[in-house]
Amino acid sequence: MRIGILTGGGDCPGLNAVIRSVVRTAATHHGSEVIGFRDGWRGLLEDRTTPLDVPAVDGLLTRGGTTLGSARVQPAKLHAGLGRMTGVLAAHDVDVLIPIGGEGTLTAAHLLSQAGVPVVGIPKTIDNDIDCTDLTLGFDTAVSIATDLIDRLHTTAESHQRVLLVEVMGRHAGWIALHAGLASGAHITLVPEEPFDVAEVAKIVEDRFARGDSHVIGVVAEGAHPLPDTMSVRDGGVDEFGHKRFTGVAQQLGEELERRTGKEVRTTVLGHVQRGGTPTSFDRVLATRFGLHATIAAHEGRHGQMVALRGTEIELVPLAQAVARLKTVTPSRLAETGAFTG
Numbered sequence: 001m002r003i004g005i006l007t008g009g010g011d012c013p014g015l016n017a018v019i020r021s022v023v024r025t026a027a028t029h030h031g032s033e034v035i036g037f038r039d040g041w042r043g044l045l046e047d048r049t050t051p052l053d054v055p056a057v058d059g060l061l062t063r064g065g066t067t068l069g070s071a072r073v074q075p076a077k078l079h080a081g082l083g084r085m086t087g088v089l090a091a092h093d094v095d096v097l098i099p100i101g102g103e104g105t106l107t108a109a110h111l112l113s114q115a116g117v118p119v120v121g122i123p124k125t126i127d128n129d130i131d132c133t134d135l136t137l138g139f140d141t142a143v144s145i146a147t148d149l150i151d152r153l154h155t156t157a158e159s160h161q162r163v164l165l166v167e168v169m170g171r172h173a174g175w176i177a178l179h180a181g182l183a184s185g186a187h188i189t190l191v192p193e194e195p196f197d198v199a200e201v202a203k204i205v206e207d208r209f210a211r212g213d214s215h216v217i218g219v220v221a222e223g224a225h226p227l228p229d230t231m232s233v234r235d236g237g238v239d240e241f242g243h244k245r246f247t248g249v250a251q252q253l254g255e256e257l258e259r260r261t262g263k264e265v266r267t268t269v270l271g272h273v274q275r276g277g278t279p280t281s282f283d284r285v286l287a288t289r290f291g292l293h294a295t296i297a298a299h300e301g302r303h304g305q306m307v308a309l310r311g312t313e314i315e316l317v318p319l320a321q322a323v324a325r326l327k328t329v330t331p332s333r334l335a336e337t338g339a340f341t342g
Helices: 015-030 040-046 075-080 082-091 103-114 139-160 175-184 198-210 249-261 271-275 281-300 331-335
Strands: 002-007 033-037 049-052 096-101 120-123 163-168 188-190 216-221 265-269 305-310 313-318
Touching: 002 015, 002 040, 015 033, 015 096, 015 281, 033 040, 040 082, 040 103, 075 082, 075 103, 082 103, 096 103, 096 281, 103 120, 120 281, 139 163, 139 175, 139 216, 139 265, 139 271, 139 281, 163 175, 163 249, 175 188, 175 216, 188 198, 198 216, 198 249, 216 249, 249 265, 281 305, 281 313
Parallel strands: 002 033, 002 096, 096 120, 120 305, 163 216, 163 265, 188 216
Antiparallel strands: 033 049, 305 313
């Protein structure tokens, strides 16, 4: 058998570990070949490949990023290029394609599957917003990085009696903010799923200082937004892929809090540092298990599926089900932060 593999969307820790796992499992247990497509779907559309064998993936377990490279492709180009992609796969005698990615990549994988291409998907995104799996690859590392940096900011906020807002990634789902906020002892956590009340946030700040506390730490997802007509947020429009351009909600909230409370507010945007660097041990193990089980599924003919973590076990779920909706923070999970707010 010949397996094709690609990494799509944004990079995240653990991608290289998945590539290593697929190649080693295919070669060692099945005597199969693996071919990599450069720069995600773009490489498949442009027929840019690289052979992958065991020596080529040695040392990848601990490396961040993706040795295959990645790129975003507009959905319209993917739809228009379905015939081209199936032709390239056939020309390289690829029996099964294993795409590793988030919502966009797995949606494209589902399109190919519907077109008759054998596909087994692997979910990776630091946002943890892929449905049908408890966790996605890269999420644990992103939360660990955010938590470590917020821990460091506590001390400087204490020293200067400041309000410090930390903006983390999370366009539509606030899982990073939720977990990093709980793990770091943040006093305020704002997520996209629940619009925030600016007056309520200001009251939390004022109440903490009134009772003698030295500082306030707030964790704000980049997609968080205020209740209508309570605070204006600049409109950044949309990018070429139809994604909303964010304009720094934490900074704008900080300016509003300074006006309302008179307290000094500083903002730190963690940005891409959350998805770079060495994966945690958890993500290395998850990546290895995802790659192993995806390769097994490919050889067993269990196509049109995505590997998923359910409890402690790796299972298969239909791609159609996995991409039907985003997995967002539930009201019950948000309610868990109540005792730790303020």
